[in-house]
Amino acid sequence: MLNVPETRVFAWKKHRYSSIEYLLLSTLFLSILAVIFWMVYWDLLKLADFKKLVSAQSFPWLHFIVFVVMIVSNFAIHKFNRSARLYIDDSGVRLKLPPDSGLATLSFLERELLWSELKDATYMASFKIIQLRPNYAARPFSIRVQDWQLQNTNGNLTGGDAESDVMKVFRELGIFEKFPKNSRLEASDFDLMKHPATKKVLLGMAGLVVYGFLDAMLQHEGYAFFNLEYCLPHIISGSSVTLILVYCLLKARSRDFIPSGIIGVLAVMGGIAFGIASYVAGIRINQLAGGPLLEARYHRDAGCENLLPEDTSLPVVEYTHMTRDYWCSKTADEVLSIKVRKGLFGLYQFDLREHTQAIRDYRQKH
Secondary structure, X not given: OOOOOOOXXXXXXXXXXXXXXHHHHHHXXXXXXXXXXXXXXXXXXXXXXHHHHHHOOOOOHHHHHHHHHHHHHXXXXXXXXXXXXXXXXXXXXXXXXXXXXXXXXXXXXXXXXXXXXXXXXXXXXXXXXXXXXXXXXXXXXXXXXHHEEEEXXXXXXXXXXXXXXXXXXXXXXXXXXXXXXXXXXXXXXXXXXXXXXXXXXXXXXXXXXXXXXXXXXXOOOEEOOOOHHHHHHHHHHHHHHHHHHHHHHHHHHOOOOOOHXXXXXXXXXXXXXXXXXXXXXXXXXXXXXXXXXXXEEEEEOOOOOEEEEOOOOOOOEEXXXXXXXXXXXXXXXXXXXXXXXXXXXXXXXXXXHHHHHHHHHHHHHO
């Protein structure tokens, strides 16, 4: 093993998000705002309901406390990393707080790993992370190389490239040559967008998700029930696509390696995406190839949660307790007009736009 004559000291570098990371974070933020707006629009998010939920005996306080502890722990770890220093030399690697850091309470987060105790060393290029696994039973020592930059002896940060600095020291020490890789991490370091087969699967899944989302937003009808009878064709289609993807990816693997874990996850996710898109497309196909959209006479039931048809061959319209007040404002004898369509294979679907808007207006007034 090559000898490094001095201890290299690295300090935490402020992370700058790339354009892709900004795009992903913006997408996540906008998605959360869209969900909140949707819940407020349909009166599903109310302060009174939140207070009632918190005061209920069934409120999952344990899960809430765990969630808060996780947030606080993440903040503490981030604060520790910003103050700590990463020391690398020919004896090992250490993550320690400077004596004058003032964060002695976080000293339990300090780590030290000697090269003599190292079992394997793996650099995951996709995540720019070095994972060092010791011989003894302990959690791996992970170093995200782009988070650290070289510090000179006076304590001032240099302008060097963090990744090249950390990787240079590991190459000088011959760590990756002296110790094997962790074979379990090969899937996590696999670039899905560089392999032609996995890239096509990802793009196909993205297309299915976009189609399913857009068409679901544009549709005004929905299946009468969400049960096995109505979902079975889409479960079968999704399962079939999963098997087809497994076959195709295994075939592509013979030409260019794909980890087994990647094949399994992509095949299952592709099948789920196709099944969901198939469900949405089934409603659209029923609109185009099924029977006409007819108006049928319905009445509310005694529990104010279901609408019962006068024609017993038609399906029941099922609501929940959230709409009970509205339906109870209707008398049991009052005739309610429901738009219903009998589609392919005898599957019914409803157009409930008028009643949905009426329920929303009622809840806003009450």
